[in-house]
Amino acid sequence: MNQREFDSVIKQPPNIxxxxxxxxxxxxxxxxxxxxxxxxxxxxxxxNMLIPFFPKKEFAEYCAVNEWNKFKAEPIDIYEFIEKWLVGMKKDRVKPSIFPINEDLVMVEIDVLLRDLSNELENY
Structure with missing residues (x-):
């Protein structure tokens, strides 16, 4: 990812x-x-407890500041995320925080996230 794409995406509103x-x-x-x-x-x-998730390593690293300044970006396989993470989070009533930038984030219900991911994965 180049700097132009990064800068453009980071400035988008939460829904984008x-x-x-x-x-x-x-x-x-x-x-x-x-x-x-x-x-x-x-x-x-x-x-409510939230876990932040990001689409790319660079965005996760960008958010590793303040209380997260010692944290490192780690990948999670999409199928493990769907089958284990989201199922466990739903059971534990933990919400996903999708692509947060500072206080600007999307909180989405796990069922909606699962549906959206499944629909997109069908395109591949």
């Missing part, structure tokens, strides 16, 4: 970044998250 996320993770068959002796988490205004 969500669409980018779906397309890129289906295309590359991997999701990125931040890890350091455990996965990076956050909380929404209601106190």
């Amino acid at each position: 970044r969500y669409e980018y996320f779906i397309k890129k993770v289906a295309d590359y068959e991997e999701v990125w998250a931040l890890y350091d002796d455990g996965w990076a988490t956050a909380q929404d205004v209601d106190g």
Whole structure:
């Protein structure tokens, strides 16, 4: 990914970044998250636990600041993400935070995320 693409995507509103996320993770068959002796988490205004996920390593690294400054970007296989992560998160009532940039994020229900990923993966 070149700097122009990075700069362009990072400035998009959350709904456009969500669409980018779906397309890129289906295309590359991997999701990125931040890890350091455990996965990076956050909380929404209601106190629900969130796990941030990114479409590419560069975006995850860009968000490894402040309380996540020691975290490293780690890939997750898309099928493991779908079959294990999302199923376990739903059971544990943990919400995915899709492609957050600072406080600007998309929180989507796991069933919607599963549907969108499945639909996009059918194109491959």
